[in-house]
Amino acid sequence: MSATISPPPSQEPGRFGGGGLGRSALGLPFDFVMLVAVIGICACSLVTLKTVEVPGYPAGFFMWRQAVYFGFGAVIALVLSRVDYSRLRELKWGLYVLMLAGLLAVMAFGSVTRGSRRAIQLPFFSFQASELGKILIVVVLSAFIVDRARRLSERDTTARTMLLALVPAALVMLQPDLGSALVYIAIVMTVLFVAGIPGRQFAGLGALGTIAIVFVLVAAPAAGVEVLHDYQKERLTAFLNPTSDPSDAGYQQNQSRIAIGSGEKIGRGEAATQTRDNFLPENHTDFAFAALGERYGFVGAAILLSFYSLLIWRTLLALTLAKNLFGAIVAGGILAMLLFQVFVNVGMNVGIMPITGIPLPLMSYGGSSVITTFVAIGLLLSIHAQGRAATAGKGRVLGFT
Amino acid sequence: MIEPTADRRAPISPQLAVRVAMLGTVALILFGVIFFRLWFLQVLSGDQFLAEATQNRVRTQPQPAPRGFIVDRDGNVLVKNRKANVLQLDPREIPEEERALAAEWGAKKIARSRRRPAFRGPEVPIPPPPPALRARFARLRKVSGLSVAEIQELVIVGLYEEPFLPVRLTEDVKPAVRQYVEEHREDFRGLDVRTVYLREYPNEQVGAQLFGTVGEINPDQIGEERYRGVRAGGIVGQGGLERTYDEYLRGKDGVERIFVDAAGQPIATERSQRGRSGRQLRTSIDSKLQKAAQAALARAGRGKPGAFVAMDPYTGEVFAMGSAPTFDPNELARPLTKKRAAELYGPDSDAPLVNRAVSSQYSTGSTFKPVTALAALAAGVTSPGRSVLDQGKIQLFPGKAGVRQNAGATPYGPVDLRRALSVSSDIYFYVVGKGIYYSEQSRALQSWARRLGFGRLTGVDTGAETKGVVPSRAWRDGLNEKEADCRAGRKFPSGDRKPEGAPCGIADGTNRPYSAGDNVNLAIGQGDLQATPMQVALSYAAIATGGRVPTPHLGLRIEDEQGKLIQKLKPKPARTVALPDAGLQAIRDGLRSAASEPGGTSTDVFAGWDHGRWPVHGKTGTAQTSKGDQSWYAAYVPRTPTNTRPLLVVATVERGGFGAEAAAPLARQIFSQWYTKNLGEFKAGENATR
Secondary structure (H helix, E strand, O other), X not given: OOOOEOOOOXXXXXXXXXXXXXXXXXXXXXXXXXXXXXXXXXXXXXXXXXXXXXXXXXXXXXXXXXXXXXXXXXXXXXXXXXXXXXXXXXXXXXXXXXXXHHHHHHHHHOEEEXXXXXXXXXXXXXXXXXXXXXXXXXXXXXXXXXXXXXXXXXXXXXXHHHHHHHHHHHHHHHOOOHHHHHHHHHHHHHHHHHHOOOHHHHHHHHHHXXXXXXXXXXXXXXXXXXXXXXXXXXXXXXXXXXXXOOOOHHHHHHHHHHHHHHOOOOOOHHHOHHHHOOOOOOOXXXXXXXXXXHHHHHHHHHHHHHHHHHHHXXXXXXXXXXXXXXXXXXXXXXXXXXXXXXXXXHHHHOOOOOOOOOOOOXXXXXXXXXXXXXXXXXXXXXXXXXXXXXXXXXXXXXXXX | OOOHHHHOOOOOOHHHHHHHHHHHHHHHHHHXXXXXXXXXXXXXXXXXXXXXXXXXXXXXXXXXOOOOOEEOOOOOEEEEEEEEEEEEEOHHHOOHHHHHHXXXXXXXXXXXXXXXXXXXXXXXXXXXXXXXXXHHHHHHHHHHOOOHHHHHHXXXXXXXXXXXXXXXXXXXXXXXXXXXXXXOHHHOOOEEEEEEEEEEOOOOOOOHHHHOOEEEOOOOOOOOHHHOOOOOOOEEEOOHHHHHOHHHHOOEOEEEEEEXXXXXXXXXXXXXXXXXXXXXXXXXXXXXXXXXXXXXXXXXXXXXXXXXXXXXXXXXXEEEEEEEOOOOHHHHHOOOOHHHHXXXXXXXXXXXXXXXXXXXXXXXHHHHHHHHHHHHHHHOOOOOOOOEEEOOEEEOOOOHHHEEEOHHHOOOEEEOHHHHHHHOOHHHHHHHHHHHHHOOOOOHHHHHHHHOOOOOOOOOOOOOOXXXXXXXXXXXXXXXXXXXXXXXXXXXXXXXXXOOOOOOOOOOOOOOOOOHHHHHHHHOOOOOOEEOHHHHHHHHHHHHHOOEEOOOEOXXXXXXXXXXXXXXXXXXXXXXXXXXXXXXXXXXXXXXXXXXXXXXXXXXXXXXXXXXXXXXXXXXXXXXXXXXXXXXXXXXXXXXXXEOOOEEEEEEEOOOOOOOOOHHHHHHHHHHHHHHOOOOOOXXXXXXXX
């Protein structure tokens, strides 16, 4: 962090609780740097989707659909950025019920794609509850933990927060969607970390997590109970030994590495055969990064990653600027959500992480993921705006905004 | 309800700052890892991945070269190609379970075939497919037109016989089916549609047994010198002329580069290596003669099996060679019904696929007599001028069994060599046969038979020859020894258990040594003598040419597609046998007389024949077999100042009766077609001699 943060000024009670819109909504400060990062990522996405070919779809199909999602998402983000996010605290149980209802509805009415039931098919849109759940769980957990801010050091708080997160995570696991479940776990851990639970409890959680993993991978199979599906285990380990057998999970990873590697420094442009000839599977969704890497090379990939680092930095900044603990924790949760997805997805594209079906935020084609990310960005913009507004005129100096 | 106190916080407490710093560090590390990984992949080892990506999208596939045509001596097409789509199953996509079933079935089938027929029981049933395959086969039903059971049978038999070759389901699928299969590839795992060249035979049954078949090279053949350069799955000649001249006919497969996507769907194709179509083979076959002769054979045989050879006795060029019953080789390129397959291959069929002219061995009957004559002359047992009194019957050996007679006991009076051949006197040849046995050159008959081509391969380029048998003392001793060994043992030659001391049926029951009686039988072409029509033809070629035994052949030259000469084929040079001049003349005169003078065995068959222009030298034969009399005729028209187109014909009809009844009229029709372009009528002769 290159930001220099001035010592915190004293609170001004009147700014909180009552109304978020102390001044006119349009007059609120706006984080234009984050806007640049978001626009940059969206541009990369559209440029990549323009050229991918998916059998059975006309050229440019995904680009136009994605552009529409971006449009909707941008409107949502802009509206949210002008609203005080703190109001969401009041709605936490409603949001939690909404999330669980969505996940259960998917289980009940969802359509099956490649063996898992993840989305409800609506006209023009398939709704993935687990995607929207990512941002909802951030808000709910943050609100819950802020409510218990005075009892943060109690083990009870940690346990209840974990329970709150594990219920939807378990529902998502059942779909089965291991990737999203892992995102939920990353979010709850980060939320607890930012809220500041004692290090002891954190260590305890780590130990419990390790035991759970050992149980799932070693003890349960030994006892004859398989928690993970075979294909899930195969995917989780395939990146360790990629193969060229198309029926194998390692094949996708191998093709992805070949695509990225063959992009070399400046990319293959029109000759990007891995993407064009469909060697690269899911090149519009999970492996969109590889498609970009093949076509535009190291330069293209580095530019995209720069936009992501910019976004992450502005998220951290929002965290520090937040006018209240709720905002800080929400920003922390969003940071976990974005960073975890970026790292795991890109890591899986470059062959250092297992295949988990986690989308690359804003890059991967998909309405649910795009809308969810824009909701998160809207919240971040709101946190930023409210924080800046709260400190405006109070001598708070930030060196770089 | 919001709790204002909890909502408030000291913004960015030092603890929070530390946590923010930690989160920032984690983010930095994660981005760093990804950047370095990207650097490694794209900058440091990019060229290697680029190479992999390039290779990824190209699959090479051999592009089969069309085989060369086979044409007759005038350039008329006998064998050509047509393109066809075949459906085949990739053996790698067939589960282990099915392989195990196939192996088990094969083992049972072998065990069954080892048992004696009486104990074999019913045929080994084809096991039903495993459940997973059943569903796949059921889906194939629509595109292949075969039932699940039929597919299973093809797969089991195919896997057992050629475990690593694709199992061909149907040939000649329609283009629409091909397109459907290619568009729904994922529904038909392991199914492959390929364009292949299939052989086509525009003249259908004409020369059916000569060409042989073509088929995928089998693993044992891949190492063979003759198939050098053929890759696995390549199509090679598997018999007949196709096999003999395969190196010229097969051409060189091209290589096609197919650009494919991940699903294996071709996007574009590009020819990377030009193939070369096979060369054309020009044969000595005269398709008009071949066709007419086959028709004549069918007429003469009236459904009975038979064979003929028509060749140039001087060069060995075969103008026509046929075998009855015959078939349409186009049928073999299509899937056969069970019933039709049984008719073509089955144990109860008359084996239409067999070229009886070179592959079947028979007793030759009296057509062997000129050979006996040459042996007797050489052994000094007889001379052209010496006569034997033929009273129709003779006490050759003591006892009742020692009495021999002519057919119908017809007496011919005093007969010299010439007349003996003309009237086909058995008595004369019994006497000289016995004389040879007791002469100083007691093995003259065998050695002359071998010299003239009996008991050895003729080297004909259609292949699939049998050697025949020239019975001799050594041959019979060998059989007796084998029989004795077998009787002492506890197993039949087939490997089945056998009661101790039981006869094995290798030698005949008597276990006797070779005797004068055997030699006497051999002298008239009976007894244990076994020869192919082609072998008989070669002995007459030697007589016609004065001692040259040519290598019979059909291949003349290799040409390009336009018929331009590339290479002349050189058959093995003729063997030369020194024949006694005086004796040879007497034999020729005898043969000529037999076909043209009163009393000759085939004179009436050649009634009205222009003997002045085309002097026929012919000998009838009637071989007595357990199934009935086999009709033979061997004849030639030599090269003369007025005749530049010599022809040698040997014809035989199994169970056809006396030589003059079926084979001689058949031969006359062949001569007639050759010299007058007119087959003429089939006129059976009256002569009833052996």
